Amino acid sequence: MSKKASTSRRIEREALLPIYDEVARCNRCGFCLSTCPVYIITGEERAVARGHNAHLQGLIEGRLEMSEELKVPLFDCLLCKACVENCMSGVMTHENVIRGRSVYMDLLGEPRLLKFVFRKLLPNPKKMNFYVRIAALGKMSKLDRAAKALGVLKWFGRDRDKMVDLVQRMPLRSLRERLDELNPNPQSTNRRVAYFLGCATNYALPEVGLSTVRILRAVGCTVDILDNLCCGLPASSYGDQDAFKGLARHNIDLMARLDVEAIVTDCGSCSAFLKEYSKVFADDPDYADKAAAIGSKFKALSEYLLEIGLPSPLGRVDARVTYHDPCHMSRYQNLVSEPREIIQNIPGVEYRELPEADWCCGAAGTYNLGYYSQSMQVLDRKMDNVKKTKADIVVTTCPACNIQLAYGTRRHGLDCEVLDIADLLDRALKLRQL
Amino acid sequence: MLDRKTRRLLRHALGEDNIMEGVQVKHYAVDGFQPQVVLIPRTRDHVERIVVLAHEEQLAVVPWGAGTQMGLGNPPRRVDLVVCLHHLNRITNLDPENMTITADAGIRLAMIQESLSRHGQGFLLPLDPPCGESMTLGGALSTNASGPCRLRYGTLRDMVVGIEVIIPGEVEHGGQTRAGGRTVKNVSGYDMGKLYIGSLGTLGIITEATCRILPPPEDRATVVGAFSGSEDPWRLVEALQESQLLPSCIEFYNRETASFLTTNSNVGFNSEGGAWAAVGFEGISEAVSRQIEDIERLARSDGVKEIQLLRGPREKAFWQRYGQIGFEIRKRNPWSIGLKVAVPLSAAQGMSKSIDDKLLRMDVAAYQLSRGGSGISYAHMPLSEKLYREKEKSLADMVEALREEAGDSDGASVVVEYAPPAFKEKVDVWGGVGGMLPIMERLKKEFDPQAILNPGRYVGGI
Amino acid sequence: MGKSQLVRKIESIVGKGNVLHRHTDLLVYEYDASLHRGLPDAVAFATSTDQVSQLVKLANSLGMPFLPRGSGTNLSGGTVPSHGGIVIELSRMNRILEIDEKNQRAVVEPGVYNLTLQNALAPLGYFYAPDPASQRVSTIGGNVGENSGGPLCLKYGVTTNHVLGMEVVLPDGAVVKMGGKALDQPGYDLTGVFVGSEGTLGIATKITVRIMRSPDAVKTFLAIYDSVEDAGQTVSDIIAQGIIPAALEMMDRLVIKAVEESVHAGYPLDAEAVLIIELDGLKDGMDRLAERVIEICKRNRVRNMEVAASEAQREKLWTGRRGAFGAVGRLYPSYLVNDGTVPRAQLPRVLKKVAEIGRKYNLPIGNVFHAGDGNLHPLILFDERDKQQLKLVSKASDEILQACVDVGGTISGEHGIGTEKLQAMWLLFGWKDLKAMWMVKRTFDPGNLCNPHKVLPGIETVEVSAAHAG
16 A cells, blocks of 8 residues: 555544444444435435445445545435434434545545635635625526526536526525615613524525514514624535634634624524534634533524514414424424424414425535435425425425425425515514504 | 065064055045055154155155045045054144144144143134044145134144154155244244145155144134125125124135035024125124124124024034035035135135036036135035036036136136046146246255155146 | 446446445445345346346356345345345335235335335224334335244234235246235245245245234233343233233343433333233223233232323334334444244243353343243344454354253244354254255255355255264
8 A cells, every 4th residue: 555545544544533433333223224315215325324334434444445436425415314313322423424524525625616615705705795696697697597508507516507496596685785674673672682694594595584683673682683604514514624613713703702692593504503513612722611601592593482482463374384394403403393383373374284394305505416316306205295285385494495495396386485484474573564 | 566575675664563455455545546555654763764765666655644635636646655644643742831732743633622622721723624623733734724713813834833844855864854943933944834834745744743822712602694695795794894803704605505504503594595604703702792793783784684693512513514514525425526716805706606607507506615804715516426427527617717717816726625536637626826836846856856745646747 | 257247237237327336335235234244246226026037147147146135124144245246126126016905915015114014004994914123124025035023923923924925036037926815825835935035045026915904902011120030920921821912022121221212212211121011902801901911910020010191102112112222222332132032931041041141251131022922132232343242242142042942942033044043053953954945945046146155054065974964
């Protein structure tokens, strides 16, 4: 073996050794196979928790070398935690997979596009705005379709051209550029909260953010809209720990200075990930205390609203409504009943439980771009369930799910609206004035 | 004729007293083929020696229990030795805590049941084939004989957990082999019992088997109903299927069978019915009572003309008589033919009607009975020689027509269970087994390379 | 034949993208749920009987071994290639082809999960009796291969009692139909011998099973004991009284701990043993039957008895029991599970012996098993990365099997012989007995390519002396 090869083997072994015990705890009972959406669709062992752990164990024990061949095994995973939830041994496979991805990136290098986004764009809002605007303009002018037809987007990767259809429209102005549309904070208030604005909400679904702030102010909160950066989830999921930590540190510094009762976000993924900050930085001498101090303040919107009470009264929304559990809400935060309780408290709503409500929508951040066909199969099963409910509105609490489900309704020709819970409440709020 | 050397070897192996020659052997003919000698082994070793010798000398061997089902199968290609196993008749292990019983193959089923009933709270082997009184365990195993209670308890293939067989293919080393064991769950090695059971002794001679037994039910009863039309009992089956009832048996039968049952059994009916049904229940008393109520109600809504509830000795006598039909008919009319038709449940009523129609057209009477929940029907046709000769062709055509109707998908079959040898020349008694025949032939070649056991009697002329 | 040529040939049968051949991809097919490993040469995903047949013919033409695989949850190495070859993956053949209520049959492809079939039948008021603990992920094809049992088999029987017919691809690639919806097909019971043959006699591509009406009423108890002996005696007494519950399962303290951590069903952490007792049938008289059972438990010093108050509660109890093997991963990373089955009355004795063996080798052993039919599952807990421990575990396992055989039991009640118990077959059978089984194997698979080196230990090399043959 060449010196370079043996060095990289040592690196990968060392980097993975900390998860060896966790990985070895998988005793291969196979129960994960019946819950993993990717396995259910492909039937391939490399796609399921048992397989992931086996690959990682193989790497650690030197029976396998990190190579391109491990790309699909490590990255074809929704990180939905269905396996973890059902694992009798409680193996934290999602963490093992992320660690594996991280080592993959370290050894084989991160794709330039990802590096660019995670290290150049996300930490720099101005630059990010610029590129997003280009994309938005492209979408508006249908240049995106031209690009698709010419196969230009394929340069960015297989199936990237599908991105064109996934997002129906890209707003020209982000939420941050529309803050003037909001009413000011209420006069007298004894609640101060910070609003953590996630990237997807900011750029793709600004109405949701506007709704969230309006609702919080309607129940008497003074809302501080934070100047936060990306929470770091996309970078972390792809294994770029450096980029993620850079973003996180900035956010922690920002939030540590706050004097608020809660740090609320309407993005299910952000709230799940922010709640992990204290664990991630537990051994960091500079950030451990700061992260721990703000740890308990993070709240998902529906979680917080149930704590402090919904706006009252609410107007009638006469509709059949169902709810999709984002993986980050149900499995990462155990917030299952909260959104449902809120929905069922809105007058006029006929609530219908979605079969397999916590079956992943297939978005998994950007999984739908890298593994389009599989993502669609996962989505199709979700949409078949939505059809069964005959709902007018599908509510969810995560922008990625929101976009994916909206795509699903178009794909299946369903006459059904997809709304964030903030949108639904906002609608009820507006209707009470009538 | 057996040569002198062979006879001497036999005498040496078994002892003079255990060999029967001369005129008596005519009682041990199979489809008219008389054996040269009848052997009566006393031990497993005897049986083994017989098999070894027969293998070496290429003598055709017919194992014989109580002889209740020797009519089953094609006529043998030859018969040299008949081996009577009734002296191998001990219960070698009765384990009530484990609920298994191990017994020699030559023991009569009645003997097993009796021993079980006397032990502790009493136990039972849930097996009630026709001629159950005299049939031996080995006979039941080799023909996979079953009776009405198979509906609930399955057949021997579901009850046997261990088996011992003497195989010609192993004779260089003795021939005795075991499979399975004594435990009710066992996947150690192949499930050999499945092959031996129902193999008509063509793979080996079964010498011992271990069966699961059950504790006796708290209560049992049989409800018998007389209906006007032959479709009525079938509607009852449908109703039963949709209900929560768990009968231990559902039997339908026709007028001929009903009159047979009436003689000697105390279960007469006043009304003139077209079809009868007898449904049995066993279990805890409350459950049995409730089911009796329910079935009476179902039967009434089905238009039953008369109902009788049988318990105790009356019930016992009824089923005993029921099990004697085939045997009695064969005894009285040696030219009789018995058919067994097995089809999926949904086709059973149609087949039954088809049999009725054909019999009517031929003007041949038959004692018919159906295992209502299993899709299996029997038709026993008593025939004198004269009648047989008259109807031979139409009977053969009927078998072919029924086979055509039953089709060959889904494992359906029409089997001639007994018939005069002349009929067996005309009709393959078993019917075809499709693509499985080559495997079965290879299996036979492995286990009995010289084809000494019941040669020609099995499916495909195996 | 070169690797790429093999791959191309397989691709021509199942299509590009449906073959795995790179080392990285094969690595996740070298295991099942046992401790055995063996790398295949290729994995082919089949979606039709015809494809399976062609793959088998291809393997034959190359003299290459092959074996079927469903979910790979086999506990004895049955789905691990012993000598490379082609793994024929059946997980994509997962359709329920027919549910025929009138005939009380269902026809399924081999890749259908047992639980999927159950869930399809339940709303119709039917169930499929064999319910192995792995049901949520084990396939009907796998159940057929192993003749799987499950808690309900005490009352209803095992897989072989409920499989009535199959379409099988024979080891030479020929497709043959056996049995069907009708009963009593004449001829040798090939269906019967196929069930439990662990994929060594061919590959089932369609399976016809019996379905039964769901019982009128179900009552589930959790009986809590301060001693394993008392629990064991309760089991014997219940059966001795002529009561056959639908299920009668036992778990000991070690396993309870692991299971409760996983499912939080309310299992008592300080109990030495618990019994799950389930009665089913007509509701008439069930209360009285339940009383009798409670009485027997009390006579055996049961500490407490809880009745599952709702379907949800009952499900939780069973989820815990079913996931027991996986759950012990919370205590130790690996386990070797024995599957010895003994006559019921011998249970207390054998349990004692198992505990002794554990102490002798200083290995923790948890017990979870089908007490009602004497089918033990001692879980020897350890870390398989420690090769020394693995050796000790093997020895302990052998001794446990011997203990089962010594009391008239058998070495496998439901998990199969596979690779793991190959040599242990000699504890039960002599040369002649195994030769008869080899006759069956040779009948179906004269080339010995269909999942070779499983179930039957080799006998050719054994010297046939008179003593050995006896």
